[in-house]
Amino acid sequence: MIRFVSRAHGDPTRRAGAWTAVAALTVAMVVAAAQPASAKRGPRRPPPSPPPSVLGYPLVDTPLVSTPSALPKKGGTIQVDQSRTMATLASTKVTLRALVVAGGADDWGVTTWRATLDRVGAAYDVIDTNTTPLTNDTLVQADGTGRYNAILLTNSMLVDSSGAASGLSADEWNLLWAYERDHGVRQATLYASYGTWPEDYCLRGGSEGGVGDTALPATLTADGSATLNYLKPGAQIPIVQSYVYQTQLEAGCNGHAVLTTGGGVLGVLSTSTDGRERLALTFTSNQYLLQAHLLTYGLFRWASRGLYFGEHRHHLTVDVDDWFNSSDELLPDGTINTDPGFRMSGHDAYNTFLQQTALRASYPLAAGFTFGMAYNGGDANLNAGTMCWPDGGIARLTATTRCLRNDFRWINHTLTHPDLNFTDYDTNITEIGQNLTVAQQLGLPVDATVLKTGEYSGLGVYHPDPDNDIDPPTDHGLEASNPELLRAAKDLGVKYLHGNMSFPSHQPSCFNCATMHPLEPSLTIVPDWPTNIAYHTTTPEQETYFYNSFYGPNGKFPYWPTDLTYTQLLDYETDQALSRMATGSIYTNTFHISNLRDYAGGRTLASDWTDRVLAKYSALYSVPALAPTWPALAAYTLGRNAHFAEMAAGVEAVYDAATETVTVTSPASGTVTVSGAQTADSITYGSEVSASISLTANVPVTFTSRRLP
Secondary structure (H helix, E strand, O other): OOOOOOOHHHOOOOHHHHHHHHHHHHHHHHHHHOOOOOOOOOOOOOOOOOOOEEOOEEOOOOOOOOOOOOOOOOOOOOOOOOOOOOOOOOOOEEEOOEEEEEOOOOOHHHHHHHHHHHHHOOOEEEEEOOOOOOOHHHHEOOOOOEOOOEEEEOOOOOEOOOOOEOOOOHHHHHHHHHHHHHHOOOEEEOEOOOOOOOOOOOEEEEEEEEEOOOOEEEEEOHHHHHHOOOEOOOOEEEEOOEEEEEEEEOOOOOEEEEEEEOOEEEEEEEEOOOOOEEEEEEEOOOOOOHHHHHHHHHHHHHHHOOOEEOOOOOEOOEEEEEEOOEEEEEOOOOOEEEEEEEEOOHHHHHHHHHHHHHHHHHOHHHOOOOOEEEEOHHHOOOOOOOOOOOOOOHHHHHHHHHHOOOOOEEEEOOOOOOOOOOOOHHHHHHHHHHHHHHHHHHOOOEEEEEEOOHHHOOOOEEOOOOOOOOOOOEEOOHHHOOHHHHHHHHHOOOOEEEEEOOOHHHOOOOOOOOEEOOOOOOOEEEEEEOOOOOOOOOOHHHHHHHHHHHHOOOOOOOOOOOOOOHHHHHHHHHHHHHHHHHHOOOOOEEEEHHHHOOOEOOEOHHHHHHHHHHHHHHOOEOOOOEOOOHHHHHHHHHHHHHHHHHHHHOOEEEEEOOOOEEEEEOOOOEEEEEEOEEOOOOEEEOOEEEEEEEEOOOOOEEEEEOOOO
16 A cells, blocks of 8 residues: 655655545546447446445546437438528627527437537527427517527437427427528537438448547548638547447438548538538537537537637646655656655756747647746755756756746745644744745746646645545535634735536536635635646556556556556546637646656656656647646636626627628626727637627627638
């Protein structure tokens, strides 16, 4: 059994360091376990057998939504009534809201659409066509303004959970089509098959069947790259755990392939006989799969023409804890070196700079990537000079740090890294304030508004037995935070505290948001993502031993049927990071100084991980991987809080095609982000623009829009 202890200035435990790593895999396990599969699944990994939960995350191998399968075979076509028109008075106007059209309450496509739209921060409604009739009032306001600027189908037939075609009647289909035609609204479909019912997407039969864990590679065509231009031209999309129709295009039909595999078509852009634009995929995608992260947003963006509430960006930030401090070192035989443990050298610091430079050069999309260093100034040599030491030892770390002070980002991690769960006010003042003083003396540019406590201590997560560093800590909630820590932080100008996504009480209620501390609202908790690159591993051999001792077949938390190699575990762990990037998560990923050891030829565990993540990202995307500073990251999360508050208040935006403007009105004052907003403060990302719009209650704000083609 591995015991996690630390030499960090008398700190007797590293419970959070060890257990956040456990929770990191646990989150991934839940995601993997919750994935609904095709009718013909590939092999499944066995569900984990130890405790029913770790840090509040259930380990239940049960799908959260119904299992998608083949669509029913149905012949014929619903005749399009081109003489039908909407009863409309203002057909040039539509609201910035999507309509998700579902075939039942447990339609798996609803969950997939919701996941994407909620992450974006978009406005949308869901209609269950099994229970709710589609009427003119559903689609058009009393003044003739269209209620929706995007129609999102879960599947082309609106199949219910039994697999029977249901949903809209022929008259309701024609009502929906008339709305799309008269208001110029596009339709995107998550899952379509070949055939002509209810309408013809130009798809004809080819092969079909289930795809399991072995990916079916799909490639964007030229039309696909133009439509989904945030992805790399020709990018290969791995299709897994899905039912797939590999279709053919009907010759002479107005359809264009956007995604193909071999000779099969997996995505089609088509125009109906009455001029409506449609985009559809021919395979299932639940909300946890990378293919859904890559494509579902693109379907929505295309359907809305880039006009919607919220925004979607990609980020990669990496923070390394305990600079200047010491760390335990887990040896490949399972013993732990605590005396002297591991300490960084001047060479390790300079090598990290070289690795950062190499990452920027290798991956132009990450040209702004910069490591964040959470430092403990108590071990710094305040008398050191300013000189980079490419081959320097431990004694030269401070001098090299001063040389590189403007090449990394620095985060206050307290002076001596104590456990702050029950410390008094004076101790907290000293730990926070004196660490800032050290930074000032060394010339390290540190923003005093940001604080990361040692092991996230003082924020309500701790084991009732302070000597127990084996069992997981208890999340007592933010209400159990150390009030003296909060008081000291506030008095020293702290605004943002690092939290941890392993702990439920640190998880915000909305995507990319933050949590106002319930005991001190002036302080905001912004969580980090833990990683399974353990805090006390410095080499691939050490990391592999740790990983398998926890997650191998004989580990504390058996998950994998066989022990993994370093290459295998790194591949899996970076897949999780890539998925987080693909969803748009802005939160930082955490490492420790041990992970910066130059273990061979300049390589480090942290740079191995980062290199692999960026390689995977760059193979798929054409837009930058943003790397905001921590204050900017934290401020962004507050902006997301404000955005979702406005959404809850009932903000509405109306696009007028005649003037190419959008008018936003809200019953509450605040700010909301709008994509497609062309203002003086617009931010460009790839081909997209977005802006934060300041609102006064019931006062309309109008601005020029920029629709995507």
